[in-house]
Amino acid sequence: MRRAFEFVAGCARLVTRGNRAYFAWLAVLGVAIAIGALGYAHQFRTGLIATNMRDQVSWAFYVGNFTFLVGVAAAAVLLVIPAYVYEWGPIKEVVILGELLAISAITMCLLFILVDMGRPDRFLHVIPLLGTPNWPRSLLTWDALVLNGYLALNLAVVLHILWKAYHGEHYSKRVVVPLVLLSIPAAVSIHTVTAFLYNGMASRPFWNASILAPRFLASAFCSGPAVMLVLFQVLRRYAGFPIKDEAIFKVAELMAYAMFVNLFLLGAELFKEYYSATEHLRYTQYLWSGLGEHRALVKYAWTSLACSVVAFVLFLVPRTRRSFVTLNLGCVLIWVGVYIEKGIGLIIPGMTPDTLGEIYEYTPTFTEWSIAAGIFGVGFLVFTLLVKIAVPILQGSFRARGAPAPDADPRAPLAASAH
Amino acid sequence: MTERRSLPVLQDGDPGREPDCEAAATPPPGMSRRTFLRTAAAGAGLAALTACNVEEMLRKHLHQLSPEELQALLRRVERKNSERFGRAVTVSAEGPRPGVEFGYGLDLSRCVGCRRCVYACVKENNQSRRNPQIHWIKVLEMDKAHGVDLVHADAYYEAETVPRPGHFYMPVQCQQCRNPPCVKVCPTKATWKEEDGIVVIDSDWCIGCRCCMSACPYGARHFNWAEPQLPASELNPQTHLLGNRPRPKGVVEKCTFCIQRTRRGLYPACVEACPVGARKFGNLLDPESEIRKVMETKRVFVFKEELATQPHFYYFYAT
Numbered sequence: 001m002r003r004a005f006e007f008v009a010g011c012a013r014l015v016t017r018g019n020r021a022y023f024a025w026l027a028v029l030g031v032a033i034a035i036g037a038l039g040y041a042h043q044f045r046t047g048l049i050a051t052n053m054r055d056q057v058s059w060a061f062y063v064g065n066f067t068f069l070v071g072v073a074a075a076a077v078l079l080v081i082p083a084y085v086y087e088w089g090p091i092k093e094v095v096i097l098g099e100l101l102a103i104s105a106i107t108m109c110l111l112f113i114l115v116d117m118g119r120p121d122r123f124l125h126v127i128p129l130l131g132t133p134n135w136p137r138s139l140l141t142w143d144a145l146v147l148n149g150y151l152a153l154n155l156a157v158v159l160h161i162l163w164k165a166y167h168g169e170h171y172s173k174r175v176v177v178p179l180v181l182l183s184i185p186a187a188v189s190i191h192t193v194t195a196f197l198y199n200g201m202a203s204r205p206f207w208n209a210s211i212l213a214p215r216f217l218a219s220a221f222c223s224g225p226a227v228m229l230v231l232f233q234v235l236r237r238y239a240g241f242p243i244k245d246e247a248i249f250k251v252a253e254l255m256a257y258a259m260f261v262n263l264f265l266l267g268a269e270l271f272k273e274y275y276s277a278t279e280h281l282r283y284t285q286y287l288w289s290g291l292g293e294h295r296a297l298v299k300y301a302w303t304s305l306a307c308s309v310v311a312f313v314l315f316l317v318p319r320t321r322r323s324f325v326t327l328n329l330g331c332v333l334i335w336v337g338v339y340i341e342k343g344i345g346l347i348i349p350g351m352t353p354d355t356l357g358e359i360y361e362y363t364p365t366f367t368e369w370s371i372a373a374g375i376f377g378v379g380f381l382v383f384t385l386l387v388k389i390a391v392p393i394l395q396g397s398f399r400a401r402g403a404p405a406p407d408a409d410p411r412a413p414l415a416a417s418a419h
Numbered sequence: 420m421t422e423r424r425s426l427p428v429l430q431d432g433d434p435g436r437e438p439d440c441e442a443a444a445t446p447p448p449g450m451s452r453r454t455f456l457r458t459a460a461a462g463a464g465l466a467a468l469t470a471c472n473v474e475e476m477l478r479k480h481l482h483q484l485s486p487e488e489l490q491a492l493l494r495r496v497e498r499k500n501s502e503r504f505g506r507a508v509t510v511s512a513e514g515p516r517p518g519v520e521f522g523y524g525l526d527l528s529r530c531v532g533c534r535r536c537v538y539a540c541v542k543e544n545n546q547s548r549r550n551p552q553i554h555w556i557k558v559l560e561m562d563k564a565h566g567v568d569l570v571h572a573d574a575y576y577e578a579e580t581v582p583r584p585g586h587f588y589m590p591v592q593c594q595q596c597r598n599p600p601c602v603k604v605c606p607t608k609a610t611w612k613e614e615d616g617i618v619v620i621d622s623d624w625c626i627g628c629r630c631c632m633s634a635c636p637y638g639a640r641h642f643n644w645a646e647p648q649l650p651a652s653e654l655n656p657q658t659h660l661l662g663n664r665p666r667p668k669g670v671v672e673k674c675t676f677c678i679q680r681t682r683r684g685l686y687p688a689c690v691e692a693c694p695v696g697a698r699k700f701g702n703l704l705d706p707e708s709e710i711r712k713v714m715e716t717k718r719v720f721v722f723k724e725e726l727a728t729q730p731h732f733y734y735f736y737a738t
Contacts, residue, residue: 118627118669
C-alpha cells in the first residue's frame, strides 16, 4: 500500500514539474477542455438539437472523429511489427509509446461515442449482465467489446513494463510477449469491426462496399505512424531517446506504401462508381463534385486528396523522406488528409442524399466543434501525462526506493532490453 | 431467463379488448377507476419522482419482466405521464393476437398527396409538434415522367391544390419489415419485431445511438433531437407502451401501424384519415381481409425489394 502511495506521489511530482513550454501546453489543453465542457453542458441541456445532425444525417462529426481515432489507436501499435522485423534498437520504447498513444486515442473514441448518444445515462443497457447487449448480431456491441478489450490489453502491457522498470527489474517476457503479439490482431480487429459497423448497412450504398475495411486499414497505417514520427523526434531531442534516423526514415517509407495502397483503393472505388454510374454514384458525386448547389464537402474532399498525394510523393522520394523539414510536413499533410477522409468524408456522404433521396447539407455547429476540441484536449492531456511519467521510468531516473540504481549511461538499460 | 420475442400473446377473453378509442380515461386492466383517478389527479411528490427515476434506471428489459412487474411498470408510466400532462393517461401493453399478421396496402394511383395521413398520424401518435416537428409518414412527390425515382422525389412540395399536374405521390412510412435491418443493428435489444409483424421500440430502453436510423432504408425512424413539444391539450391520452406514449428527448421513435388501435381491431389513423381510400389494412392470415383481397385482385410490389427487407407494406396501382 505504501509503495503504491509512493508511486502515485512520485507520478504527481513528475507531472507537476516541467519547463515553461510544458505548462503552456497544459494551459492550451486546459482551455480546450473547458470549452468542450461548456459545449457539452449546453448539448446535455438542449439535446442533440445543439448539433446540426437531423433525421436525414443522423451520424456526423462525432462519429467521424471516432472513426479517425480508431485508426490512430490501431496503427500506433502496429508499428511494433516493423520495429521487430527491422530490428530497431529500442523496440520496448516503440511498443510503450505506441500503446500510450493507443490508450489516449481509445479514450477519445469512447468520449466521442458518449457525446453522440441521445441517452448516455442508459449506457448500462449495453453492458453484459447489467443490460441486454444484442451480441453477436449488433456490430456496435462488437465494437464496444473490441475497443474496451484493446484498451485493457494496452493498459496491462504498459502497466506491467513500467511497474517493473520502476522497481529496476526487467519485465517478464512470458507476460509481455504474448500480450504484445495479441495486441497486433486486436489492433487490426478494432479498425475492421469499426469499418463493418458502416459496411454492414445495405441502406447506405456509399458504405456498403467490401473495400471499406481494407481502406480503413490502409489509411490507418498512414495516420497512426504520422503521430509517432513527430513524437519520436520530440522525445529524441528532449528526453534523449535513442531512436535512430534510420528507424524514422523506414517508418516514412512504410507510410508511403500504405498511402499508395490507400490511394489505389480509392481509385478502384472511384472507377467502379463513375464507370457503372448507377444511382449509387450520387453519394460519391456529392463528395467530389457536389449535387447542384449542394457542395459543402467538395473543398474538403479535394483538400484531403491533395494532402494525401503530396505526402505520398514526399515520403516516396528518398531525398524528401530523409529531410526532416519535408518529413514533418508530410506527417502534417497525412494527418489532415486522413482526418478529412475518415471523418466527414466518410460519414456525411454515406448519409447524403438520405435514404429517400433528400439532400440535407450538414456542417458542424459551434457546439460540435467545441465538444470535439474538448475531447481532443482530454486525449492529448492523457497522452502528455502518460509520456511524462513513462519516459523517466524507462530512463531509470524515476525509481522505487531501494530499487537497483540505473546504470551510469542512461541509454544502456534501453539498449539492453532491445530483444 | 426465458426470452420472449413479443409481448405476451393475448388469449380470447383477456381484458382490454373492447374497441373503445374515444373513452380517453379507461382505467387499465387490474386497476379500479377510483385508484386510477386518484393516482392520476393527486400526482406524486418529489420523493415518488426520485424513486421513479431510480426504478427506471434499475429496470429490467421488457422481455425479462414478470406479468406483475409489467403491470407495475404500466401504472408507473401512467402516473408519470398523467402528472406531466395534467390529464388522465392510460398505458396499455396489449400483446399481439394469435393468428394475426398485419399487412398494409397503398394505392399509388389513388393517393393525391394531401398529407391528411401525415397529420392524422401526428395527432394520434403524440409526435412532437414543433422544434422540430416529427412526421412518421413522408409523402414524396414524384414526376410522372420518371416513375418511382428517389432522385426526383420531393417531400417538401407546397401546393394550393393537389395533385399537381405531372406528379404523383408516394407516401412512405415504416414498412414493418419481416427482415428488419434496424432490429439487427440495435446494440441493446431496445427494438424488435412482434409476432403480428409490428416492429416496436421500447423508448425506456433506447440509448439514442441511432444505429437503427443508419440501417433503415426507408427513413422511417425518427430521433427526438430536442425535448418533444406536445401541448397537453393535443395529447392523445390513450397510449400503448410500445407505441404512441409520449417519448422523452434523445430516443428514436417510429410508426407502429398504430399498435394502440390495430390490436383492438381498429384501423390505423392514416387509413381512417385518407379521403380517397388509397390506404388498405388488414390481417394477412385472413383470406377474407381487405389486404388479402387487394393482393388477390391487384399486382403489388414492395419498396426497395433488392434489399430483401420483405416489408409488410405493399404498394399497388389499382387503376
